[in-house]
Amino acid sequence: MRISFHGAAGGVTGSCHLVECAGRRVLIDCGLFQGGQELEEDNAAPFGFDAASIDVLLLTHAHLDHCGRIPLLVKRGFRGEIIATAGTRELARLVMMDSARLQEEEADRAARHAGRHHPAALYGTMDAMRAFDRFSRVAVLGRSFEVVPGITATFGNAGHILGSAWIRLELTEGGLTRSVLFSGDLGGIGRPLLPDPTPAPASDALVIETTYGDRQHRSLSDSVTELYAAINGALRRGGNAVIPTFALDRAQEVLFYLREGEKTGALPRGVPVYLDSPMAITATEIYENHPEDFRPELKAMFNADREPLTPRGLQLVRDTKGSARLNHVTGAVILAGSGMCTGGRIRHHLRHNLAKRESAIIFVGFAAQGTLARRIVDGADEVRLFGDDVKVRAKVFTINGFSAHADQADLLGWASTAKAATTFLVHGEPKAAEAFAAHLKGTEVVIPHLHQSVDLEPLKAQTAGPA
Ligand SMILES: [Zn+2]
Ligand SMILES: [Zn+2]
Known part of the structure; x- marks a missing residue:
């Protein structure tokens, strides 16, 4: 009975945990390492286990840092089944396909630039398609099932993105x-679309994310007010409000608030809103196909056909020609990816709006070190785009309350009901994990390093009293 940490150990990305029990091997997630050359090279490194030896993969949710190495796992010999919720299954398909396409494009580009050293694509669209074939049983929240003999699983709502789940294993x-x-x-408490995470059930050991283990978020209502003010300012000046957007969850939340703003009069009715991202468009459709996963209030809106994710002036821009036409619009809200401006259509909209004093660039998500988003957020006077130096004259807003992650207080509250004797901290920068560790009481805390393996048998059973 062992647990080994083959990703998101000592860092945020690359989630991949191996559980061994009664001669069977089950993986929890198999995500991509993201952010910077060095981390990206980790993706091509050996997993730390034989892919062909894994019986089952349980997937918590569809973010790339949780599902992004699944096609590679299949390419390297994994032939077991993949179990996830219905929402995760659909979103993961979209995310893995997009990732495979980006990697093929990047490898093609590298091959054309002779002399430039670059590794071949990690995997391709064929590998992603073979990975879909491995999805078998659908996990239903709250319903326990036998994964393999000796291992029983229960999925519970994690409130992070559509379909996201925590997973409790019982090992015998x-x-x-x-x-x-x-x-x-x-997810945090009180998000607009998804229900709050279901409380943690009592467990002997807890493996918990610590992305914001050292921070509290700004209040959501202040952030929404700030968003409306930023958009209204740009519209009044005759510019555009450009919002770099993450395709999963953030795009849907922003659409929801745009619609709400029109309803309450905080935004002008019928303001043109361009959703310029094929991936965000498809993700929004998947969200709309699963109203059962929403908060009860929102579910009721869907049932009454009130289309809560559709602002009145919404226009979906699928093709690149339509995207190029947006170079000439004014008085509009433009949502485009990528969220950190490292690629995608947003770069064209920045090219056309950054130098305009009338426009606003509104960041509603995390901007990692080294990305274009971060340079703009940090106040660069000028950035380089498509070979040109572009002056930053637009108003730049960084609105921090829209995170899809629980903050320190949310995490502590959730961990407390698990009453775990041992708590493993993963999915966080060392600084965040250490700060979080200092707040945990009544449990042994382990911050595992990459590929560390821990025998579960000697660990204590759960504590009797409150942690
Ligand atoms: Zn996630
Ligand atoms: Zn994650």
């Missing part, structure tokens, strides 16, 4: 039973 070997709870990524 040689008459001994141990339970391990994996948080996956947890």
Whole structure:
């Protein structure tokens, strides 16, 4: 009975945890390492286990840092089944396909630039398609099932993105039973679309994310007010409000608030809103196909056909020609990816709006070190785009309250009901994990390093009292 940490250990990305029990091997997530050359090289490195030896992969949610190495796992010999919720299954398909396409394009580009050293594509669209074939049973929230003999799983709502789940495993070997709870990524309390995470059930060991283990978020209502003010300012000046957007969840939340703003009069009715991202368009359709996953208030709006994710002036821009036409619009809200401006259509909109004093660039998500988004957020006077130096004259807003992740207080609250004797901190920068560790009481804390393996048998069973 062992657990090994083959990703998101000592860092945020690349989630991949291996559980071994009664001769079976189950993986929780198999995500991509993201951010910077060095981390990207980790993706091509050996997993730390034989892909062909894995019986089942349980997937917490569809973000790339959780599902992005699944096609590689299949390419390297994994032939087991993949189990996820219905929402995760659909979103993961979209995310893995997009990732495969980007990698093929990048490899083609590298091959054309002779002399430039670049590794071949990690995997291709064929590998992603073979990965879909491995999805079998659908996990239903709250319903326990046998994964393999000796391992039973229960998925619970994590409130992070559509379909996201925490996973509790019950392991039995040689008459001994141990339970391990994996948080996956947890959403915050009081988000607009998804229900709050279901409380953590009591478990012997807890493996919890610590993305914001050292921080509290700004209040959501202040952030929404700030968003409306930023958009109204740009519209009044005759410019555009350009919002770099992450395709999963953030795009849908922003659409929801645009629609709400029109309803309450905080935004002008019928303001043109361009959703200029094929991936965000498809993700929004998947969201709309799963109203059962929403908060009850929102579910009721869907049932009453009120289209809560559709602002009145919404226009979906699928092709690049339509996207290019937006170079000449004014008085509009433009949502485009990528969220950190490292690629995608947003770069064209920045090219056309950054130098305009009338426009606003509104960041509603995390901007990692080294990305174009970060340079603009940090106040660069000028940035380079398509070989030109572009002056930053537009108003730049950084609105921090829209995170899809629980903050420190949310994480502590959630962890407390698990009453775990041992808590493993993953999915966080060392600084965040250490700060979080200092707040955990009544549990042994382990911050595992990459590929560390821990025997579960000697670990204590859950604590009796509150942690
Ligand atoms: Zn996530
Ligand atoms: Zn994650």
